[in-house]
Amino acid sequence: MNTNLSTDKVLRILCVVGARPNFMKMAPIMQAFAALGPRVEAQLVHTGQHYDVAMNHQYFQALGIPDPDVNLEVGSGSHAQQTAEVMRRFEPALDDLAPSAVLVVGDVNSTIACALVAAKKGVPVIHVEAGLRSFDRAMPEEINRVLTDQLSDLLFTTEESGRANLLKEGIADERIHFVGNVMIDTLRLNLPRAVPAARIAADAGRRGFTDGGYSVLTLHRPSNVDDPAVLRRLLETAVRISERVPLIFPVHPRTRATIERFGLLPLLDRPTILLLPPMGYLEMLGLMKDARAVLTDSGGIQEETTALGTPCITLRENTERPITVDEGTNTIAGSDPATILAVLGDVLAGRGKAGRVPHFWDGRAAERIAAIVRDWLERRG
Known part of the structure; x- marks a missing residue:
């Protein structure tokens, strides 16, 4: 620690969340900052931004996030x-x-909105989960x-x-820090509390x-759910999947x-399909942990399934998280039924990706972030 700094100076970091994917990322960061004293x-x-009060409370309580200031x-x-x-x-x-x-996480509207306000007012901006790119500008994220x-x-x-993505976009190397994945911090901490799928x-x-x-x-992206033809095709595929292995569908x-x-x-009115309301974090973790396969258009679930070793079939044409494909359990299938069913067939036959947990997905990313932020702010005076 820099002892030249006045000992009574408090380093105040304003942490922003807006949507449920942010909650899982912010929980370990808040805990890591608290541990610094x-x-x-x-x-x-x-x-x-996500305004379901009951659902938000459920996530905050499950993850041990303090009430917002x-x-x-x-x-x-x-x-x-x-x-x-915002x-x-x-x-x-x-x-x-x-x-x-101001510290922001992820890629939701609250992330860019608060970053923009802070930057215009001369307040330093810290971005956790930087540099991810799908290279698809049709995605608002x-x-x-x-x-x-x-x-x-x-x-x-x-x-x-x-x-590599950030350097290509002109970001100075000294501003970039590879720390790992805070989502996996949360997953590792809460895995023993995951609610079993049977329950x-x-x-x-x-x-x-x-x-x-x-x-x-899971399905929620506009490209999959806003077009009736695409949505019908995916749901019909879901029915065919359920004929091979029962399907649990928490519906956004x-x-x-x-x-x-x-x-x-x-x-979807089939005995082989179980429709559920949106799940809390511990419930969703339990569903993913023991599933034979997870089919999703969620970026976060691609990461969580890789950490869990659960085969993931991504219902998109691209991913901003290529490590889940290159090293993890994820396969990009798009929305074509034949491709989806072929990938599922490989998984059910035991030919799916085994994958491995990527470097620094070790449950300590938030600790690294907190230490770097503290030292950086102290150097700034």
Whole structure:
């Protein structure tokens, strides 16, 4: 530690969350800052981008996240409306709290909105999960990633490809730190508390559903759920999958709304399909842990399945997390039924990827982040 700094100076870091994927990333970071002692003060701002109060509380409680110091309660809206409203409400909070730096995670609208406000006011920006690229600018998250990284003073990457991407975009090497994956910190800590799939099925009135093995499906990306033809094709594929291995489908609220709007719910009325409401973190962890395969369009689940050694079939044409394909258990299948079923067939036949846990996905990424941030802020004075 730099002992030249006045011992009464508090390093205040304003940590921003907005959507549920942020919660799993921020939980270990807050804990790591707390472990540094009173000279480092981490304060939490929840923008309210995901505004399901009960669901948010469930995640905060399960992950041991402290109550937010500030809740902006932004709620839903178009990308422009939501981003603008986060900016409008975040600025006075930033002025009031006067932090040494603002730390953002991931790639949601709250990430870019708060980073932009902080950068314009001269407050250093720290981005956790920097450098991930799908190279698909049709994805709103890709725009958020690229712009947030350009605004950031300190960038933490989860895999080495992140550094290469950032260097190509003109980010100075000394601002980039490869620290590993904070999502995996949370996973490792909570794995012993994961809720077994059998209990989840029994609680849903389907005792014995998981006894012979099961698969899991999640869908939420607009490219998969907003187009009725694409959504129908994926759901019909899900039915065919369930005929080979029972399928558990926790349905995202937005996805359920489109399924109902397009009149597709009867497709899923099968004894081999278990529809569930959105799951809490510990429940979802239990479902993934023992699944024979997970089919998803979620970036975070690609990482979690790699850490768990569970075969993952990604229902997208690309991924911003290539390490899950290169080293992990993930296979990109897109939305073509024949490709999806072929990959599943390989998995069920024991020919799926074994994978390995990537370097620095060791449960200590947040500790590395906290130490680097503290030392960096101390050097800045």
